[in-house]
Structures are given as structure tokens and as C-alpha cells.
Amino acid sequence: MPLALLALAVSAFGIGTTEFVIMGLLPEVAADLHVTIPTAGLLISGYALGVVVGGPLLTVAGNRIPRKNLLVGLMALFIAGNLISALAHSYALLLTGRVVAALAHGAFFGVGSVVAASLVAPAKQASAIALMFTGLTVANVLGVPGGTALGQAFGWRSTFWAVTALGVLGLIGVATLVPRQPLEPGRSLRGELAVFKRPQVLLALAMTALGFGAVFAAFTYIAPMMTQVAGFSDGAVTWLLVLFGVGLVIGNLIGGKAADRRLMPSLYVILAALAAILVVFAFTAHAQIPAAITLVLFGTIGFATVPGFQTRVMQQADGAPALASTANIAAFNLGNAFGAWLGGLAITTGLGYTAPSWIGAALALGGLAVAVISGLLERRQQTWPPSTSNGTTVPAEAGVTCSVSSPSA
Structure with missing residues (x-):
């Protein structure tokens, strides 16, 4: 390292x-x-x-x-x-x-x-x-x-x-x-801003906001859920949050390794697993030991998304990644904000402290849908232009790229 x-x-x-x-x-x-x-x-x-x-x-x-x-x-x-x-x-x-x-x-x-x-x-x-x-x-x-x-x-x-x-x-x-x-030749503000015209960059930002919104819809209200539903004492919340934090560390490192191997497939699996664990949490929250185990798994899966989200937006902003990468940090925080708001709204309408888990699962599925759309669009771009029967290729349409490059430093 x-x-x-x-x-x-x-x-x-x-x-x-x-x-x-x-x-x-x-x-x-x-x-x-x-x-x-x-x-x-x-x-x-x-x-x-x-x-x-x-x-x-x-x-x-x-x-x-x-x-x-x-x-x-x-x-x-x-x-x-x-x-x-x-x-x-x-x-x-x-x-x-x-x-x-x-x-x-x-x-x-x-x-x-x-x-x-x-x-x-x-x-x-x-x-x-x-x-x-x-x-x-x-x-x-x-x-x-x-x-x-x-x-x-x-x-x-x-x-x-x-x-x-x-x-x-x-x-x-x-x-x-x-x-x-060193300052890269040709680096300009216009070039940095131009990446936001790319549909894949916007899809990557939306994936981040929805995926992390799913995490914070549930995590924001984890204390009342663990005390009012699972039956833990107030003093136990600190140690439960430490367990959650251990899950974050593990998930972050696992997510990085998975994204290095196969970026988009890893994000499909992680987002689907995040939706699943949040649904499970709505049921395991009613007993202390299952709730504690699910909390650690939730932290692990939830933060496994982070390296993949950040790498994806940098990959799609190839040539001008800094501003897009920073915008992705803003997307994380926007996800935090609206996820917490939606979770709180569910509680105030009387749906109970497990309701934010269902909200989070729905947001994770939304993030998965965006990821699938992004993956399909990428596959279409990579297979364009189509070959004719005599082996020649049809010229690519304007604005369609034929490959996705790795991020430049």
C-alpha cells in the first residue's frame, strides 16, 4: 500500500x-x-x-x-x-x-x-x-x-x-x-462541466443517491428501532453502533475488491443484497440477537456500495473526473438527506419504526434499476457499430462511444 x-x-x-x-x-x-x-x-x-x-x-x-x-x-x-x-x-x-x-x-x-x-x-x-x-x-x-x-x-x-x-x-x-x-495538459473547467452531458455520468450519480438513500432511510432511525422494537437498553446503542461500524469497515474493503474484479456485476449483486437485508431487518428487528446480527450485515452490505459508486462515476467521467467525483460525494449526502426524510415520514404517518427498512429496500431496488439501465446502455455502446455480413462496420452515430475507458489520474 x-x-x-x-x-x-x-x-x-x-x-x-x-x-x-x-x-x-x-x-x-x-x-x-x-x-x-x-x-x-x-x-x-x-x-x-x-x-x-x-x-x-x-x-x-x-x-x-x-x-x-x-x-x-x-x-x-x-x-x-x-x-x-x-x-x-x-x-x-x-x-x-x-x-x-x-x-x-x-x-x-x-x-x-x-x-x-x-x-x-x-x-x-x-x-x-x-x-x-x-x-x-x-x-x-x-x-x-x-x-x-x-x-x-x-x-x-x-x-x-x-x-x-x-x-x-x-x-x-x-x-x-x-x-x-502535475496539472494535466488540456484540463479545463469547460471539460469538467461537459461530463455532466453524458447520460452515464447522470445515471451513476442517480445510482449513488438512491443506493445511499436506502442506507440512511434505515440507519437514521436505528436507535429507536433497536430500543423500541428489539428491546435493547439505551446504553446498548453505543455498542450496537460500534458493531455497525465494524460492518462498514469490512463492507468497504470487500466492495473495493469486488469492484476491481467486475464493477457493474458487483453493484447489481450488492444493491440486490441491500434491498434483501433491509426486508429481512423489518422482521429480525423484533428479537435482540437476530437484530444485532442483521445490523452488522446491513452495515457491511450498505458500505460495500461506496467504492463501486465512486469508481463508476470516475470511470464514466473519463478525462475530467475531479468535478464528477466531487458531485458524487454531494449525491451521497443528498441520498442521506432524502433517505432520512422518507424514513421519518413513514414513522410520523404511524407505520412504526420498522417502516424505514421497507423505504430503504424500495430505494435500493430503485438504485438497482438505474444500475441495470446503465449496464444495458453500456453494453449497447460497446457493441456499436454492428458488423455487416461482409465484415465491414456501419459508422457509429454521432455522440455514441464505442468503449469505456478507465479513469485518468
């Missing part, structure tokens, strides 16, 4: 920790800053909005900057945002710090995916992306519980000081270990 991938993973660990740790610190933040819990919850929404808006904008703004330099700048922005949060003595300032840190999130994972893929042979690019995202998954296993415990023991600001230190470590790693990324 190139050491540069370790530097990207450490940075991803810090970013993942700061994104999710606030969920465990909402009571402390609300009490200290004299706001309600729902108001404190907007710190999560504000971060998500910063990811969706900031990622593409910063990638566009940094289009003429070598990718290594851009990653260093993004980590500096991430450090600044967490430093503002650590020093915040008002809700407005804390929200500002959260948004500033979030601006770096989407662009870092988007550009970082392209850099990670450039560090290895084409046949191992999905695995390289998975290794970078391992930092994000490990954040759920170690960073979030550890950061929550630190904040509860020494005050919530101590958590942001710790994340700031992680950001500094990640910046140093990227600056010293990631090789120089």
Missing part, C-alpha cells in the same frame, strides 16, 4: 469524525450554548448543506491548481473550521465553524478519490479508493465513540481540539507523502 493512501485515510478519519461526532454531543452543546436540542441538530443539517454546496464550488475554483496542492489547501480549510468550532462561545460561531469544515469535505473526498486512483494500477483503483474511505468507516468505529466520550468528560470543545489535531496530522501527511500531481 502506498504511504500516500495512508495519509489520505488519516485525513478521511478526521473528516469523518467531525461529521458524525456532533450527534453524540448535541445535549452538551445545547446546554452550554443555551439552545434547544432541535436547534443544535441544525449543526448536522448545516454541515450536510456545506458538503453539498461547497464540494463542487471548491473543486471548480481549484480547477487550475495541481491536485496535491488543492488537497493541502482543503485540509487547511478543514483545520480552520474545526478551530473556529473549538473556540466558539456562541451557537452562530459554532455553526459557522461547522459549515467552513464541511466546505472542505466534499471536495477532499472527490479530489482525493482521483488522487488515490492515480497511485495504483488501473486494476486496483477501486481498492485504493476503498482504502482512503476506510478512514471514514474507522471514524464510525473509533473516532465517533472516542470523540463523544472525550467531549462528555472534558467538554464538547475538547473534541473539536482533538479533531483539529487530526487535521494537522492529515495535512502533514498529504504534504509529505502524496506525490506531486
Whole structure:
């Protein structure tokens, strides 16, 4: 494994920790800053909005900057945002710090995916992306519980000081270990934007939004489902989330290996398995041991989609992958948002805490349908133009490509 991938993973660990740790610190933040819990919850929404808006904008703004330099700048922005949060003595300032840190999130994972893929042979690019995202998954296993415990023991600001230190470590790693990324000849903003005219890129983004919407439709309400339906105590939720996080780590690595072997077939299987496990979860949620086992399998299958989704959009944005890759990070977060909204809507209409699992299964099947359409379109493109009986070929129609290239770094 190139050491540069370790530097990207450490940075991803810090970013993942700061994104999710606030969920465990909402009571402390609300009490200290004299706001309600729902108001404190907007710190999560504000971060998500910063990811969706900031990622593409910063990638566009940094289009003429070598990718290594851009990653260093993004980590500096991430450090600044967490430093503002650590020093915040008002809700407005804390929200500002959260948004500033979030601006770096989407662009870092988007550009970082392209850099990670450039560090290895084409046949191992999905695995390289998975290794970078391992930092994000490990954040759920170690960073979030550890950061929550630190904040509860020494005050919530101590958590942001710790994340700031992680950001500094990640910046140093990227600056010293990631090789120089020269600016590619012919790289332009127009070229980056042009990829969104490709139907396959749009299908890849839709697949990501639906597939990850399926995950968060159920995961957002996992605590009440495990306590109110399965019968676990409130104190057991932390350990259940650790189990879920272990599943994320395993699934991320498995998904990377599978995507390297056969990208689209692996996504068909994983999305179908995700729909199936969510249906199963609606039934196993009524007993503790089956519910815990299904939770781990859900985490494993759910995050096995990530390397494949990210690789697919980069593959279809061949020649200008950075902005499309960042847009895919935004698609992940849009999926988080509307998946959680649909799951909550099902609960508020009185369908119960297992209803989000059914919503998630439906979204996973939607993602599978988009994947199949994309695969069929690709097969049609690869077999065009048709051969005539005398062995000559019919000229391809304008706008139809005859092959799909691997992503360029």
C-alpha cells in the first residue's frame, strides 16, 4: 500500500469524525450554548448543506491548481473550521465553524478519490479508493465513540481540539507523502462541466443517491428501532453502533475488491443484497440477537456500495473526473438527506419504526434499476457499430462511444 493512501485515510478519519461526532454531543452543546436540542441538530443539517454546496464550488475554483496542492489547501480549510468550532462561545460561531469544515469535505473526498486512483494500477483503483474511505468507516468505529466520550468528560470543545489535531496530522501527511500531481495538459473547467452531458455520468450519480438513500432511510432511525422494537437498553446503542461500524469497515474493503474484479456485476449483486437485508431487518428487528446480527450485515452490505459508486462515476467521467467525483460525494449526502426524510415520514404517518427498512429496500431496488439501465446502455455502446455480413462496420452515430475507458489520474 502506498504511504500516500495512508495519509489520505488519516485525513478521511478526521473528516469523518467531525461529521458524525456532533450527534453524540448535541445535549452538551445545547446546554452550554443555551439552545434547544432541535436547534443544535441544525449543526448536522448545516454541515450536510456545506458538503453539498461547497464540494463542487471548491473543486471548480481549484480547477487550475495541481491536485496535491488543492488537497493541502482543503485540509487547511478543514483545520480552520474545526478551530473556529473549538473556540466558539456562541451557537452562530459554532455553526459557522461547522459549515467552513464541511466546505472542505466534499471536495477532499472527490479530489482525493482521483488522487488515490492515480497511485495504483488501473486494476486496483477501486481498492485504493476503498482504502482512503476506510478512514471514514474507522471514524464510525473509533473516532465517533472516542470523540463523544472525550467531549462528555472534558467538554464538547475538547473534541473539536482533538479533531483539529487530526487535521494537522492529515495535512502533514498529504504534504509529505502524496506525490506531486502535475496539472494535466488540456484540463479545463469547460471539460469538467461537459461530463455532466453524458447520460452515464447522470445515471451513476442517480445510482449513488438512491443506493445511499436506502442506507440512511434505515440507519437514521436505528436507535429507536433497536430500543423500541428489539428491546435493547439505551446504553446498548453505543455498542450496537460500534458493531455497525465494524460492518462498514469490512463492507468497504470487500466492495473495493469486488469492484476491481467486475464493477457493474458487483453493484447489481450488492444493491440486490441491500434491498434483501433491509426486508429481512423489518422482521429480525423484533428479537435482540437476530437484530444485532442483521445490523452488522446491513452495515457491511450498505458500505460495500461506496467504492463501486465512486469508481463508476470516475470511470464514466473519463478525462475530467475531479468535478464528477466531487458531485458524487454531494449525491451521497443528498441520498442521506432524502433517505432520512422518507424514513421519518413513514414513522410520523404511524407505520412504526420498522417502516424505514421497507423505504430503504424500495430505494435500493430503485438504485438497482438505474444500475441495470446503465449496464444495458453500456453494453449497447460497446457493441456499436454492428458488423455487416461482409465484415465491414456501419459508422457509429454521432455522440455514441464505442468503449469505456478507465479513469485518468
